[in-house]
Amino acid sequence: MTGINKWITHLTKNQVSIYPLVVFRIVFGILMFFSTLRFILKGWVHDLYEVPTYFFTYYGFDWVSPLPNPFMYVLFLLLLITCIFIIFGLFYRANTVLFFIIFTYIELIDKTNYLNHYYFISLISLLLILIPANSYFSLDVYFGICKRKKTIQAWQINIIKLQIGLVYFFAGISKLNYHWLLEAQPLINWLKHQSDFPVIGKLFLYDFTAYLFSWVSAIFDIFIFFLLIDKRSRWISYFVAFVFHIMTAIMFPIGVFPYVMIASTLIFFNDNFHKKIIYFISKYGLLNSSKSIEEKNNYQTKTNSVLKFFLIGFFTLQLFLPLRFMLYPGKLFWTEQGYRFSWRVMLIEKAGYSQFYIHEPKMDRKMLIQNRDYLTPQQEKMMSTQPDMILQYAHFLSKTFKDSCLVESNGEIIKMGRNPKITADITVSLFNKGSRKFIDSEKNLSEIKRGFGNKEWILDYED
Amino acid sequence: MNTRFLKFLYIFSALLIIQSCKKSGCTDPNALNYDIDAQKDDNGCLYEDYDKLSLLTNLADNYIIPSLDAYKSKIITLNIHVDSFIENPNISNLTLLRTNWEEALLNWQDIGFLDFGPSEYILLRKQTNTFPIDTTELNNFITLADWNLDYASSYDSKGLQALDYLLFKPGHLESELITYFQNNTNAKNYLKAVAEDLNQNINYVTNQWVTYREDFINDFEVTQSNFSTNSQGSSISNIINALCLHYEFYVRRGKVGLPLGVFNGFSQLELPELVECYYSGKSTQNLVRSINSLRKYVTGSSYLNNDNGLGLDDYMDFVNAEQSTQQLSTVIDNQFLTILDEVNNINGPLSEEIINNKSQITQTYQELQQLVPYIKVDMTSALGVLITYQDNDGD
Numbered sequence: 001m002t003g004i005n006k007w008i009t010h011l012t013k014n015q016v017s018i019y020p021l022v023v024f025r026i027v028f029g030i031l032m033f034f035s036t037l038r039f040i041l042k043g044w045v046h047d048l049y050e051v052p053t054y055f056f057t058y059y060g061f062d063w064v065s066p067l068p069n070p071f072m073y074v075l076f077l078l079l080l081i082t083c084i085f086i087i088f089g090l091f092y093r094a095n096t097v098l099f100f101i102i103f104t105y106i107e108l109i110d111k112t113n114y115l116n117h118y119y120f121i122s123l124i125s126l127l128l129i130l131i132p133a134n135s136y137f138s139l140d141v142y143f144g145i146c147k148r149k150k151t152i153q154a155w156q157i158n159i160i161k162l163q164i165g166l167v168y169f170f171a172g173i174s175k176l177n178y179h180w181l182l183e184a185q186p187l188i189n190w191l192k193h194q195s196d197f198p199v200i201g202k203l204f205l206y207d208f209t210a211y212l213f214s215w216v217s218a219i220f221d222i223f224i225f226f227l228l229i230d231k232r233s234r235w236i237s238y239f240v241a242f243v244f245h246i247m248t249a250i251m252f253p254i255g256v257f258p259y260v261m262i263a264s265t266l267i268f269f270n271d272n273f274h275k276k277i278i279y280f281i282s283k284y285g286l287l288n289s290s291k292s293i294e295e296k297n298n299y300q301t302k303t304n305s306v307l308k309f310f311l312i313g314f315f316t317l318q319l320f321l322p323l324r325f326m327l328y329p330g331k332l333f334w335t336e337q338g339y340r341f342s343w344r345v346m347l348i349e350k351a352g353y354s355q356f357y358i359h360e361p362k363m364d365r366k367m368l369i370q371n372r373d374y375l376t377p378q379q380e381k382m383m384s385t386q387p388d389m390i391l392q393y394a395h396f397l398s399k400t401f402k403d404s405c406l407v408e409s410n411g412e413i414i415k416m417g418r419n420p421k422i423t424a425d426i427t428v429s430l431f432n433k434g435s436r437k438f439i440d441s442e443k444n445l446s447e448i449k450r451g452f453g454n455k456e457w458i459l460d461y462e463d
Numbered sequence: 464m465n466t467r468f469l470k471f472l473y474i475f476s477a478l479l480i481i482q483s484c485k486k487s488g489c490t491d492p493n494a495l496n497y498d499i500d501a502q503k504d505d506n507g508c509l510y511e512d513y514d515k516l517s518l519l520t521n522l523a524d525n526y527i528i529p530s531l532d533a534y535k536s537k538i539i540t541l542n543i544h545v546d547s548f549i550e551n552p553n554i555s556n557l558t559l560l561r562t563n564w565e566e567a568l569l570n571w572q573d574i575g576f577l578d579f580g581p582s583e584y585i586l587l588r589k590q591t592n593t594f595p596i597d598t599t600e601l602n603n604f605i606t607l608a609d610w611n612l613d614y615a616s617s618y619d620s621k622g623l624q625a626l627d628y629l630l631f632k633p634g635h636l637e638s639e640l641i642t643y644f645q646n647n648t649n650a651k652n653y654l655k656a657v658a659e660d661l662n663q664n665i666n667y668v669t670n671q672w673v674t675y676r677e678d679f680i681n682d683f684e685v686t687q688s689n690f691s692t693n694s695q696g697s698s699i700s701n702i703i704n705a706l707c708l709h710y711e712f713y714v715r716r717g718k719v720g721l722p723l724g725v726f727n728g729f730s731q732l733e734l735p736e737l738v739e740c741y742y743s744g745k746s747t748q749n750l751v752r753s754i755n756s757l758r759k760y761v762t763g764s765s766y767l768n769n770d771n772g773l774g775l776d777d778y779m780d781f782v783n784a785e786q787s788t789q790q791l792s793t794v795i796d797n798q799f800l801t802i803l804d805e806v807n808n809i810n811g812p813l814s815e816e817i818i819n820n821k822s823q824i825t826q827t828y829q830e831l832q833q834l835v836p837y838i839k840v841d842m843t844s845a846l847g848v849l850i851t852y853q854d855n856d857g858d
Contacts, residue, residue, distance in 0.1 A: 429841050
């Protein structure tokens with residue numbers, strides 16, 4: 001028992017150098033600055049938050065809605081400013097809190113735009129609030145806002161490492177499925193369109209290459225964390241990670257995610273490595289933090305017990321979420337119940353086509369809904385393959401037509417009643433195996449409650 | 464590595480494999496190194512590099528450019544006949560003009576789904592074949608002798624469908640129509656303006672294609688930005704997005720669904736006045752033509768002599784796209800044939816058949832509808848194309 005206790009103390013209470021955390025703060029700030037800037041410059045603030053008239057909110061977060069024009073832009077500008085403050089470590093705590101709130105708020109607006117790396121950024125920024133990444137080489141120290149520290153408690157770095165490790169590990173575990181390993185799906189399809197990839201493109205024409213990539217990436221994801229924490233394999237594993245992420249960046253339109261991972265994993269390197277980076281930066285006189293008083297290393301710093309329980313809860317949840325899919329029956333890739341927030345990256349190739357109908361009360365006449373009238377093409381595309389969004393959209397339609405009177409072209413007036421019936425004809429193709437019916441097209445979707453229960457109206461996937 | 468070297472490599476390794484172990488090898492008959500004796504697949508199948516350059520070159524040189532040129536020459540002839548009709552409005556000139564208009568419109572059906580690149584830039588489809596026509600606006604233009612066909616608001620008063628109205632004015636016998644034009648200089652001028660506008664638009668497109676062709680076959684935009692071929696802005700993505708959009712919204716919906724009343728609320732009351740060529744009653748033949756040309760285009764056939772070349776169907780086969788255990792390309796082609804069977808059962812103008820023979824048109828619509836998921840879901844996902852008119856990251 002003492003061995004384990006010692007080990008836990010080593011991982012949590014031990015004093016370790018602050019350098020890796022400082023570099024992490026700076027790199028994270030820079031990356032977030034540029035990815036936010038890229039987002040704005042691509043016009044996505046307008047496309048994703050001003051153009052849509054309906055937003056697919058998360059269950060329990062229906063109160064989140066975008067700000068009116070032009071305040072979404074203001075929010076993004078604020079985000080840029082907080083990034084700069086984080087880079088320089090000025091008013092660090094306030095800015096990480098602000099960054100976390102704004103970023104998470106934006107991501108909660110519409111699940112159409114859900115990406116695993118946005119979720120990752122939300123989590124990391126939450127963790128950053130809790131740790132003193134500004135206690136060295138920062139303007140907070142320079143101005144004496146906080147005390148300078150050369151060492152911190154080990155947990156303050158290890159929670160970041162653990163979070164990164166969980167991402168890789170679960171990304172790897174999620175690849176351990178029949179399609180990925182035994183059919184090399186979806187890579188086998190994707191690689192065939194990549195035969196003009198520089199140098200090795202021709203190899204993508206072999207099925208073997210897709211299998212090789214599938215297996216290697218599964219093994220990579222599962223073991224990379226363990227290889228990164230071991231100093232003997234650190235350089236080589238970082239190199240492998242670097243090559244891996246650069247390749248995915250070139251091959252797939254996944255935005256900044258590869259760069260976020262390349263930069264984040266730097267935190268696994270030792271103090272000396274980070275010390276050199278900091279000296280390199282300070283050589284150019286960007287930040288000089290020598291004058292302030294150094295806080296005495298206080299080995300016995302008490303860790304707030306609220307914080308302790310929060311972190312235990314946080315990581316327990318992180319362990320639970322990726323595995324919650326096991327609570328649902330049916331094929332995960334088909335139903336997508338428990339799919340999000342689980343580090344399932346580039347796992348499925350899915351496309352769908354949906355037609356919604358609103359029914360006349362007490363009659364068997366129905367009217368076809370033009371999805372384009374209510375959704376953007378991107379929203380329609382995402383909704384057509386994801387059952388929770390299908391349900392939300394059906395509820396939205398029902399609400400839109402509730403208690404309304406429609407005048408037909410022949411002058412007939414139709415009263416829609418309190419809860420108009422909505423049905424949908426949806427076909428979905430998974431892994432290019434041919435489109436097939438997705439949900440029970442007779443089911444009145446407006447009567448079904450949202451929630452985490454099993455959606456039994458999704459049809460079984462037949463192989 | 465070039466293909467020859469790879470071929471050498473596979474022959475060499477195939478020999479080795481055959482010598483060492485006779486049962487394992489490539490079991491896919493579509494592969495280059497298909498091993499007829501192999502009983503167990505070793506995942507070593509080697510496929511011909513799908514030659515996108517040849518596909519795009521074939522589409523550009525054997526379908527797109529010849530079809531644009533053919534349409535253009537019809538429009539030129541149309542203009543000549545407009546001129547002679549204006550000069551001398553009589554029965555024989557009217558008949559000639561009508562025939563030439565009819566042919567130009569049929570040729571339009573061959574290029575309607577090419578709305579990308581230069582055509583998309585000038586909104587060729589909207590400028591050429593918007594229907595129904597706003598006859599009130601059109602008549603106002605003529606009465607007041609005041610029009611500007613460049614305004615987007617004039618798009619539903621011009622184009623081939625405006626000629627449908629002008630040359631087949633409801634309630635006018637041929638002789639009355641001739642009197643109408645004889646006594647109405649404004650109408651003559653408007654007729655000429657519409658024909659010239661058509662000419663100007665297709666001229667722009669064909670001129671642009673002279674230089675655009677290179678960009679198109681070399682996938683210019685994509686090679687500029689990244690290696691994700693078939694991503695947004697790539698030629699494959701452009702042709703497929705244009706194809707799906709045209710088919711779903713302008714053929715299935717515009718030509719049949721809307722007039723049939725499928726989109727008309729709960730009553731689903733027929734709206735026959737929404738058909739293409741409402742005044743001349745030529746809707747059915749144009750529907751047939753557009754389905755035939757779509758099929759021709761998907762199979763990569765030559766516009767002029769129907770010789771089969773590399774098309775989207777071959778690309779689907781290359782990636783082994785399937786739909787209910789059949790090849791997707793076969794399923795799509797069969798669906799085209801089913802649609803043609805249905806359409807060929809329609810014996811009169813759609814505006815009349817929708818009322819008199821509703822079950823046949825409904826049947827036709829259902830078959831048209833059935834093709835939508837095949838091309839919009841199965842084909843696009845097999846070819847790695849995103850059907851989205853928006854730019855975004857994925858994960």
